[in-house]
Amino acid sequence: MRHTLLICGIACLILSGVARRAEAQPDTLWTRAYDFGMNSTLQAAIELHNGGFAAAGYTAQGQELSALVLAIDPLGDTLWTHIIGDAGANEKAYNIAELANGTLVVCGYDYSPPSSCMLMGFSPTGQQLWSKPLQAGSQCAASAILPLDDGSFWVLAQKTVQNRFLDFWLIRCDNDGDTLFTRTFGTTGTDVPDEILQGRNGRLELVGSTRAAGSSTFDFYHVAVDAQGDFINEEIFGGEDWEQVSGAAIDSTTGDIIMAGEIRIGSDRDGYAIRIDPAGAELWDDVYEDGRLSERIGGVAPYLEGGALFAGQSGGSVGSGQLWLMSVGINGDVAWEWTDTSPGRAFEDLARIADGGFVACGKANIGNRDRALLWRIRPPSGISGEVRDRLTNEVVAGVRVQVAELPQYSITDSVGRFTLALPAGVYTLYTGGPCFSGDTLHSIMVVANENTYQDITVGVAHMTMSHSTINVLAKNHEEGHADLVVKNEGSGDLVYSFETIAMFPAENWLSVEPPSGRLAPGDTLIAQVIVAADTTDDGTYDYFGEIRLHSNSCPDTLRVIQVLAVILDAEEPLALPSEFALYPAFPNPFNSTTTLRFGLDHDADVTLSIYDVTGRQVATLLSHQRLSAGEHHMSYEANGLASGLYFVRLQDNVRSQTQRLLYIR
Numbered sequence: 182m183r184h185t186l187l188i189c190g191i192a193c194l195i196l197s198g199v200a201r202r203a204e205a206q207p208d209t210l211w212t213r214a215y216d217f218g219m220n221s222t223l224q225a226a227i228e229l230h231n232g233g234f235a236a237a238g239y240t241a242q243g244q245e246l247s248a249l250v251l252a253i254d255p256l257g258d259t260l261w262t263h264i265i266g267d268a269g270a271n272e273k274a275y276n277i278a279e280l281a282n283g284t285l286v287v288c289g290y291d292y293s294p295p296s297s298c299m300l301m302g303f304s305p306t307g308q309q310l311w312s313k314p315l316q317a318g319s320q321c322a323a324s325a326i327l328p329l330d331d332g333s334f335w336v337l338a339q340k341t342v343q344n345r346f347l348d349f350w351l352i353r354c355d356n357d358g359d360t361l362f363t364r365t366f367g368t369t370g371t372d373v374p375d376e377i378l379q380g381r382n383g384r385l386e387l388v389g390s391t392r393a394a395g396s397s398t399f400d401f402y403h404v405a406v407d408a409q410g411d412f413i414n415e416e417i418f419g420g421e422d423w424e425q426v427s428g429a430a431i432d433s434t435t436g437d438i439i440m441a442g443e444i445r446i447g448s449d450r451d452g453y454a455i456r457i458d459p460a461g462a463e464l465w466d467d468v469y470e471d472g473r474l475s476e477r478i479g480g481v482a483p484y485l486e487g488g489a490l491f492a493g494q495s496g497g498s499v500g501s502g503q504l505w506l507m508s509v510g511i512n513g514d515v516a517w518e519w520t521d522t523s524p525g526r527a528f529e530d531l532a533r534i535a536d537g538g539f540v541a542c543g544k545a546n547i548g549n550r551d552r553a554l555l556w557r558i559r560p561p562s563g564i565s566g567e568v569r570d571r572l573t574n575e576v577v578a579g580v581r582v583q584v585a586e587l588p589q590y591s592i593t594d595s596v597g598r599f600t601l602a603l604p605a606g607v608y609t610l611y612t613g614g615p616c617f618s619g620d621t622l623h624s625i626m627v628v629a630n631e632n633t634y635q636d637i638t639v640g641v642a643h644m645t646m647s648h649s650t651i652n653v654l655a656k657n658h659e660e661g662h663a664d665l666v667v668k669n670e671g672s673g674d675l676v677y678s679f680e681t682i683a684m685f686p687a688e689n690w691l692s693v694e695p696p697s698g699r700l701a702p703g704d705t706l707i708a709q710v711i712v713a714a715d716t717t718d719d720g721t722y723d724y725f726g727e728i729r730l731h732s733n734s735c736p737d738t739l740r741v742i743q744v745l746a747v748i749l750d751a752e753e754p755l756a757l758p759s760e761f762a763l764y765p766a767f768p769n770p771f772n773s774t775t776t777l778r779f780g781l782d783h784d785a786d787v788t789l790s791i792y793d794v795t796g797r798q799v800a801t802l803l804s805h806q807r808l809s810a811g812e813h814h815m816s817y818e819a820n821g822l823a824s825g826l827y828f829v830r831l832q833d834n835v836r837s838q839t840q841r842l843l844y845i846r
Contacts, residue, residue: 207506207519207556207558207559208558208559208561208632209556209557209558209559210538210557210558210559210598210600211256211257211556211557212257212554212555212556212557213253213257213554213555213556214545214547214552214553214554215251215259215262215552215553215554215555216547216550216552217240217249217262217264217552217553219240219241219242219550220240220241220242220544220550220551221238221239221240221241221249221544221551221552221553222238222239222241222529222543222544222551222553223236223237223238223249223251223529223530223542223543223544223553223554223555224237224238224239224273224274224275224276224529224530224542225237225238225274225275225276225277225529225530225532225542226277226530226532226540226541226542226555227277227278227279227532227540228532228534228535228540229252229279229305230279230283231305232255232578232579232592232593232594232595233252233253233254233255233260234252234253234255234257234540234555234557235250235251235252235253235277235279235285236250236251236253236277236542236553236555237249237250237251237274237275237276237277237287237289238251238273238274238529238542238553239272239273239274239289240264240266241551245266245270245271246266246271246272246273247264247265247266247272248263248264248265248266248272248273248274248287248289248299249262249263249264249265249274249553250262250263250265250274250277250285250287250301250303251553252285252305252307253555254595255594255595255596256594256595256596257555257557260307261306261307262307263303263307263309265301267293270291270292270293271290271291271292271293272289272290272291272292272293272299273289273290273299273322274287274288274289274299275288275289275290275322275323275324275325276288276289276323276324276325276326277326278326278327278328278334279328280328280332280334280356281328281329281330281331281332281356282332282356283304283305284302284303284304284305284310284356285302285303285304285305286300286301286302286303286326286328286334286358287299287300287301287302287303288300288301288323288324288325288326288336288338289322289323290321290322290323291314296316296320296321297314297315297316297317297321298314298315298316298317298321298322298323298336298338299312299314299323300312300313300314300315300323300336300354300358301313301358302357302358310357311357311358312358313354313357313358313359313360315336315338315352315360317338317340317341317350320339320340320341320347321338321339321340321341321350322338322339323336323337323338324337324338324339324374324375324376324389325337325374325375325376325377326377327377327378327379327385332355332356333353333354333355333356333361334353334354334356335351335352335353335354335377335385335410336351336352336354336377337349337350337351337352337374337376337377337387337389338350338351338352338374339372339373339374340365342365342367346367346369346370346371346372346394347367347371347372347373348365348366348367348372349365349366349367349372349374349387349389349404350363350364350365350374351363351364351365351366351377351385351387351406351410353410362410364406364410364411364412366387366404366406366412366415367391368391368393368402368417369393369394370391370392370393370394370396371391371392371394372389372390372391372392372402373389373390373391373392373399373425374387374388374389375388375389375390375426375427375428375429375442376388376389376426376428376429378429378430378431378438379431380405380431380436380438380459381436381459382408383407383408384405384406384407384408384413384459385405385406385407385408385410386403386404386405386429386431386438387403387404387405387406388401388402388403388426388429388438388440389402389426390402390424390425390426390442391417397423398419398421398422398423398424398445399419399423399424399425400417400418400419400420400424401417401418401419401424401425401426401440401442401455402415402416402417402418402426403415403416403417403418403438403440403457403461405461414461415461416457416461416463418440418455418457418463418466422444422445422446423443423444423445424442424443424444424445424453425442425443426440426441426442427441427442427443427477427478427479427480427493427529428440428441428442428478428479428480428481428530428531429441429481430481430482430483430489430533431483432483432487433483434487435458435459435487436458436459437456437457437458437459437464437487438456438457438459439454439455439456439481439483439489440454440455440456440457440481441453441454441455441478441480441481441489441491442454442477442478443476443477443478444468449474449475450474450475450476450477451468451469451470451475451476452468452469452470452476452477452478452491452493452505452507453466453467453468453469453478454466454467454469454478454481454489454491454509454513456489456513465512465513466513467509467513469491469507469509469515471495471496471505471518471520474496475494475495475496475502476493476494476495476496476505477493477494477502477527478491478492478493479492479493479494479527479528479529479530479531479543480492480493480528480529480530480531480532480541481531482531482532482533482539483533484508484509484561485508485561485562485602485604486510486511486604487510487511488508488509488510488511488516489508489509490506490507490508490531490533490539491505491506491507491508491509491531492504492505492506492528492530492531492539492541492543493505493527493528494526494527494528494543495520496520501524501525502524502525502526502527503520503521503522503523503524503526504520504521504523504526504527504528504543504545505518505519505520505521505528506518506519506520506528506541507519508561523545524546525544525545525546525551526543526544526545526546526554527543527544528541528542528543528554529542529543529544530542530543535590535591535592536560536590536591536592536599536600536601536602537560537563537589537591537600537601537602537603538557538558538559538560538600538602539556539557539558540555540556540557540558541555541556541558542554542555542556559600559632560600560601560602560603560632561602562602562603562604562605562627562628562629562631562632563589563600563601563602563603563627563632563633564584564600564601564603564608564610564625564627564632564633564634564635565598565599565600565601565632565633565634565635566598566599566634566635566636566637567593567596567597567598567599567636568580568582568593568597568599568612568636568637568638568639569597569636569637569638569639570638570639570640570641570672571620571638571639571640571672571673572640572641572671572672572702573672576593576596576597576598577593577597577617577639577641578593578594578595578596578597579592579593579614579616579735580592580593580597580599580612580613580614580617580639581612581613581614581617582599582601582610582611582612582637583601583610583611583613584601584603584608584609584610584611585608585609585610585611586606586608586609587603587608589601589602589603600632603627604627604629605627605628605629606627607624607625607626607627608625608627609621609622609623609624609625610622610625610635610637611637612637612638612639613639614639615733615735615738616641616642616733616734616735616738617639617640617641617642617673617733618639618640618641618642618672618673618674618733619639619640620637620638620639620640622635622637639673640671640672640673640674640702641671641672641673642669642671642672642673642674642675642676642702642732642733642734642735643669643670643671643672643675643734644667644668644669644670644671644675644677644730644732644734644737644740645667645668645670646665646666646667646668646730646740646742647666648665648666648742648773649742649743649772649773650742650743650744650745650768650771650772650773650774651663651665651710651728651742651743651744651745652745652746652747652767652768652774652775652776652816653710653712653744653745653746653747654746654747654749654776654778654814655712655713655714655746655747655748655749656748656749657714657715657716657748657749658714658715659713660711660712660713661711661712661713661714661746661748662709662710662711662712663709663710663712664707664708664709664710665693665707665708665709665710665728665742666705666706666707666708667700667705667706667708667730668704668705668706669700669701669702669703669704669705669734670702670703671702671734672702673702673733674699674700674701674702675699675700675701675702675732675733675734676698676699676700676732676733677697677698677699677700677706677730677731677732678696678697678698678730678731678732679693679696679697679708679728679729679730679731680728680729680730680731681693681726681727681728681729682726682727682728682729683724683726684725684726684727685724685725685726686724688715690712690713690714690715690724690726690746691710691711691712691724691726691728691744691746692710692711692713693708693709693710693711693728694708694709694711695708710728710744712724712744712746712748714746714748716748722747722748722749723745723746723747723748723767724744724745724746724747724748725743725744725745725746726743726744726746727741727742727743727744728741728742728744729741729742730742745767745768747767747776760780760782761780761781761782761785761831761833761836761838762779762780762838763777763778763779763829763831763838763839763840764778764779764780765778765840766778766817766829766840766842769841769842769843770842770843770844770845771819771842771843771844771845772844772845772846773818773819774816774817774818774819775816775817775819775842776814776815776816776817777789777802777814777815777816777817777829778812778813778814779812779813779814779831779838780811780812780813781808781809781810781811781813781833782810783810784807784808784809784810785807785808785810785833785834786805786806786807786808786833786834787803787805787806787807787808787831787832787833788801788803788804788805788806788830788831788832788833789801789802789803789815789829789830789831790802790829790830791817791827791828791829791830791842792827792828792830793825793826793827793828794825794826794827794828799822799827800817802815802817803815817829819844822844823844823846824844824845824846825843825844826841826842826843826844827841827842827843827844828840828841828842829842
């Protein structure tokens with residue numbers, strides 16, 4: 182293990198802050214500072230589909246940089262890490278994203294000759310899957326990734342133009358990181374990209390900074406392109422001062438874009454933000470300062486009722502600043518502001534997550550060394566609580582919790598917790614998801630800037646079934662039947678459906694009744710497996726197929742049952758057996774159940790028994806039972822027996838026959 186996890190107390194970080202324009206302070210679910218044995222900073226953090234988080238940044242040992250990738254669980258504990266770098270080289274990760282197939286893609290730069298944009302893919306368990314460096318000149322650096330629903334993704338980077346200037350470089354990649362095509366956009370000056378956002382109607386919003394040729398200051402720069410990456414329009418925002426972007430977000434309700442960073446007026450540096458509408462028109466811009474020497478906004482995310490939350494650094498030089506959080510309304514007015522008092526700390530990125538809260542990342546200087554910093558911030562107001570099984574009262578992870586009035590939802594974490602960011606109002610709360618039977622609560626009141634605690638229950642389906650194979654005997658041109666028993670031992674309704682696949686022969690001879698339905702908690706279903714065969718043309722008497730049982734019982738939502746059918750030729754009336762005979766069992770070998778068949782030439786008292794190889798009787802199926810002349814069959818299930826060789830013996834008062842059975846568990 183190359184690092185030691187340090188748990189920073191929530192009280193130490195929160196209570197050390199000073200509320201300035203309002204009394205509201207951020208409420209964290211947890212904070213973590215990760216020690217990698219050298220100075221470390223996280224540049225970007227995201228929420229994963231499984232409810233955990235991942236982050237990317239860099240470590241520094243002297244002048245040498247190495248890229249850093251970190252995955253953690255929903256409670257902030259480390260799952261795996263990678264430090265990526267060659268001796269004497271410099272690598273730095275700027276952004277991370279999760280693709281539809283679960284691959285984590287990390288981008289940044291690699292200044293090992295030849296200089297290139299770094300692009301790497303990792304499995305959910307931390308295995309490096311691929312590395313696809315992108316070379317585009319001496320100052321190539323990839324700053325942002327946008328995953329798409331089809332598994333591909335966009336990368337926004339900078340590339341050298343005419344060996345002098347930088348432009349936005351937009352790259353479309355497949356899910357293995359291979360380049361499909363590229364586009365280049367920019368001014369005649371130096372253009373530095375920062376963020377790529379998904380706009381309306383498939384548009385891409387590219388955000389960064391630009392510096393005109395011969396100028397010493399930057400301005401905010403926005404480029405809009407269509408879903409194919411073709412240029413639509415561009416805008417430059419700024420005046421004579423230095424304005425540089427460090428973060429951007431899009432309001433999903435209005436489509437407005439909020440760009441934030443810093444403005445430098447002489448030696449003074451303040452936070453700066455601009456809001457533009459989808460057409461690129463400026464709605465407002467504002468300067469934000471905390472009354473100290475220096476402020477910078479590092480990350481921005483949508484907030485309540487069209488506002489935004491800013492995260493960055495306030496006070497002192499770059500290395501001696503404090504954590505800074507600030508919320509603004511839809512018009513840019515400050516709602517509340519919080520500043521930490523511990524020096525040497527900064528937020529570099531902020532992302533809104535599914536529950537309406539946020540994950541913020543950056544660095545915290547502890548013991549004269551920068552530690553990689555992550556905060557999980559609770560939604561500012563809304564509903565939070567736990568989801569529990571309505572029968573066992575145990576907490577349940579992975580449940581979708583939503584209100585009926587808004588599209589906001591939360592997925593419960595590993596200890597059953599959920600949080601929803603909501604404006605003041607009255608809501609209907611309900612649970613659900615692919616594996617759960619939901620419950621509903623009505624008239625839950627949410628007060629502005631307050632959190633309402635409300636637990637809720639859910640039903641969890643749990644299917645049990647002893648079958649792994651089904652054996653059926655059927656007469657030709659007639660139906661054969663066998664029982665398939667399914668029980669719901671959970672607390673929620675079991676929703677099921679049967680899919681039948683006739684493997685050999687590939688005809689429509691297999692079905693299940695009922696084909697689908699719903700099973701209440703504690704109820705048992707006895708479904709009928711139906712075999713309807715026709716062997717007239719080809720003389721096939723052994724049929725093979727499978728039944729796929731789909732249900733909402735997690736994690737085994739799919740169960741596969743093999744079907745073995747023996748077809749008896751019934752074209753003519755069956756004649757009575759001419760002798761006392763024990764026919765071959767089917768199937769044999771068997772792994773659960775086999776069918777035993779025998780014939781009697783006259784009425785007799787019959788005993789049918791199973792013995793192991795030592796001669797010990799392990800089962801008695803018939804004991805001196807009077808049977809009529811004819812053919813008989815019965816099913817034998819080898820419960821509790823060890824795998825191995827066994828013998829079945831048929832006997833009447835004067836005769837006996839024995840055959841071998843091979844049982845494989």
